[in-house]
Amino acid sequence: MNAEKEYHEIEFTWPQGFYSDGVNTGMRQNRPDLGWIYSKIPAAAAGVYTTNKVCAAPTTLTKQIVTQNHQLQAIVMNSVFANSCTGKQGEKDVAVEQQLVAEKLHIAPSLVGVASTGLIGSYLPMEKITAGIKKLQGTKSDTVTEAVMTTDTRSKKISVSFKLGKQECVMTGFAKGSGMIHPNMATMLAFITTDAAVSPVVLQNLISELADETFNQITVDGDTSTNDMVVALANGAAQNEILTSSSHSLTIFKAALHHVLAFLAQSIAADGEGATKLVEVNVAGAASVQDGKKIAKAIVGSSLVKAALFGNDPNWGRVMSTIGTTDAAFDPQTITIKLNNILVVNQSLAAEFDRDAAAESLKGSKVTIDVDLHNGMFHGQAWGCDLTYGYVKINAAYHS
Numbered sequence: 001m002n003a004e005k006e007y008h009e010i011e012f013t014w015p016q017g018f019y020s021d022g023v024n025t026g027m028r029q030n031r032p033d034l035g036w037i038y039s040k041i042p043a044a045a046a047g048v049y050t051t052n053k054v055c056a057a058p059t060t061l062t063k064q065i066v067t068q069n070h071q072l073q074a075i076v077m078n079s080v081f082a083n084s085c086t087g088k089q090g091e092k093d094v095a096v097e098q099q100l101v102a103e104k105l106h107i108a109p110s111l112v113g114v115a116s117t118g119l120i121g122s123y124l125p126m127e128k129i130t131a132g133i134k135k136l137q138g139t140k141s142d143t144v145t146e147a148v149m150t151t152d153t154r155s156k157k158i159s160v161s162f163k164l165g166k167q168e169c170v171m172t173g174f175a176k177g178s179g180m181i182h183p184n185m186a187t188m189l190a191f192i193t194t195d196a197a198v199s200p201v202v203l204q205n206l207i208s209e210l211a212d213e214t215f216n217q218i219t220v221d222g223d224t225s226t227n228d229m230v231v232a233l234a235n236g237a238a239q240n241e242i243l244t245s246s247s248h249s250l251t252i253f254k255a256a257l258h259h260v261l262a263f264l265a266q267s268i269a270a271d272g273e274g275a276t277k278l279v280e281v282n283v284a285g286a287a288s289v290q291d292g293k294k295i296a297k298a299i300v301g302s303s304l305v306k307a308a309l310f311g312n313d314p315n316w317g318r319v320m321s322t323i324g325t326t327d328a329a330f331d332p333q334t335i336t337i338k339l340n341n342i343l344v345v346n347q348s349l350a351a352e353f354d355r356d357a358a359a360e361s362l363k364g365s366k367v368t369i370d371v372d373l374h375n376g377m378f379h380g381q382a383w384g385c386d387l388t389y390g391y392v393k394i395n396a397a398y399h400s
Contacts, residue, residue: 007162007171007256014140015170015195017041017237022143025132027080027125034132035147036101037191038074042111043235044197045072046204048211050228056084057094058114059227065113070200072233073111075191076101076133079148079176080118081125084226093124100133115189117150117176117227148176148189156267162256164240164249169196173260177268190215190230190264196253197236198243205245207232210258214265217293217382219301230261269300269383270365274390278366279309283380285373291328292380298326299369300384309367310386314358316344319369334374340367 014020017040022032047066049059066072076097083090094114102109116124145155157174177188192207211230236242243250270278281299286292299305302322308315316337323335337345340361342353367386 006252007160007259010159010161010170012142012157012159012172013170014172015193015235015237017195017235018172018193018233019138019140020144021136021139021141022145022147023132023135025125025128025135027078027128031149032143032147033080034076034078034129034136035144036074036076036136037144037193037233038105038138039193039233039235041235041237042071042073043193043233044200044203045070045113045231045233046200046207047229047231048208048215050226052226052228054085054226056082056116056227057086057090058083058116059229061091061094061098062113062115062229062231065110066231069110070204071111072113072231073107074101074105075113075115075231075233076136077115077144077148077189078118078124078129079116079150081116081122082118082120082227083116083124084120086121086123089123093126093129096126097129097133100130104133104136113231115148115227115229115231117148117189120226142174145174150176151273152176153271156264156271158260158263160256160260162252164196164238164243164252167238167240169194169238169240171196171256171260173264175264175268177271188215188228188230188268190261192230192232192257192260194232194234195237196234196243197238197240198234198253199245202243202245202250203232203234206254206257210254210261213381214258214261217297217380218265218269219297219382219384232257266383269385274388274393275385276310276388277364277386279306279369279384279386280366281369281371281382281384283371283373285375286378286380287329287373287376289378289380291330291376292378293382294326294328294380295323295330295371295373296380296382298322299371300382303387306384306387309362310388312359312362314339314342314344314353314355314362316350319371320345320348323371330373330375336372336374338370340364341370
C-alpha cells in the first residue's frame with residue numbers, strides 16, 4: 001500500500017475517548033477473566049464473525065446489533081466459558097450482561113456488545129459475572145487484553161499513530177487466539193479501537209476486505225470455533241473530517257488498519273498451541289488472487305508440512321504434494337520453492353542445496369516458504385505454525 005509509511009507503531013495506548021479494564025471474578029485463578037472496552041460516545045461499529053453454523057449466544061447478539069445499528073459504545077468480554085450450545089439460558093445470560101453494562105455506563109443496552117471465549121457447553125457463572133461487571137472501572141490499562149486469553153501464552157496487542165489531515169489519530173487493537181484456528185475465522189476474538197471518524201459503511205467494507213487478507217489467512221489446527229469475531233469501533237474523537245469512500249486520506253487509514261490486523265493475525269499464528277515457530281508462506285505467479293491465497297493457506301495448514309518444520313526437516317516434497325491437492329490452476333512442471341530463501345525446488349525438480357544448512361535455518365522462530373508458480377501475476381500469503389507434541393498435550397487436557 002502506498003500509504004504504508006504514513007503510520008508508525010507506538011507504545012500501547014488507548015485512542016482518545018476509549019477506556020478499558022480487566023478483573024478476576026474467580027472463574028480462574030491469578031489472571032483477569034472478565035473485561036470491557038468502552039467509548040465515551042457511541043462509535044461507528046463494524047465486524048466479521050464465525051462461519052461456524054453453531055454460533056454462540058454472545059456472537060449472535062453482537063453480530064445482530066452491529067449489522068442493524070452500525071454503532072456500539074461498549075463491549076464486555078470473558079474467558080473460561082464460551083456460552084455456546086447453552087440454549088435459551090445462554091441468550092438470557094447475554095441479555096443480563098448487556099443490561100448490567102448499560103446501567104453502569106448509563107447508555108442504551110443496544111449499544112453494548114458481548115463476547116465470550118472458552119469451554120463450549122457450560123453455562124456462565126452469572127453470580128461471578130455480575131459481581132465482576134460491578135468491579136469494572138474506566139481505566140487506561142491493558143488488563144482487558146489478558147481477560148480474554150485462554151491457552152494463549154501471551155497477550156497480543158498493538159497501537160499505531162497516523163495523521164488524517166491535521167489531526168493525529170491512534171488505532172489500537174488486541175486479540176486472543178491459540179488453538180481451534182483456521183480460516184474462515186477461528187477461536188479468536190479481536191477488537192480494534194480508533195479515535196478517527198469513519199463512515200460505518202466504509203469501516204465495514206474495510207474490515208471485511210482486510211480480515212479476509214489477514215485473519216482468514218491463518219491456521220493452526222484446521223478447526224473453527226463458535227464464538228469468533230473481529231469488531232472495530234471508531235468514535236471520531238480525533239475530530240478529523242469523516243472518512244468516506246471518496247476521501248483522499250482513506251488510503252492512510254486503510255494502511256494503518258491493514259498493519260494492525262496483519263500484526264494480530266501473525267501474533268495468533270505464532271502463539272499456536274504448542275508452537276515453536278511462526279510459518280509464513282508467500283505464493284507468487286498465481287493465475288488469480290484466490291489461487292494464490294488458496295495455495296498459501298493449504299501449505300500452512302498441512303499437518304505433514306507442519307510436522308516436518310517442527311523436526312527442522314527441509315522436506316520440500318510435502319510442500320509440492322500439498323500444492324497438488326488444491327484446485328488452483330498451475331503448471332505442475334514450473335514450480336519454484338525456497339525455504340528461508342534457500343532454493344530447494346527449481347522448475348518442479350530438486351535443486352542442489354546444503355541439507356544441513358537448510359535444517360539449521362529451520363531451527364529459528366520463523367520459517368518462510370516462498371513458492372513461485374510461474375503461472376500468472378497474482379500472489380497470496382498465509383501464516384501458521386509448526387505441529388508439536390505440545391499441541392497434543394494441551395488439547396488432550398482441555399476438557400470439561
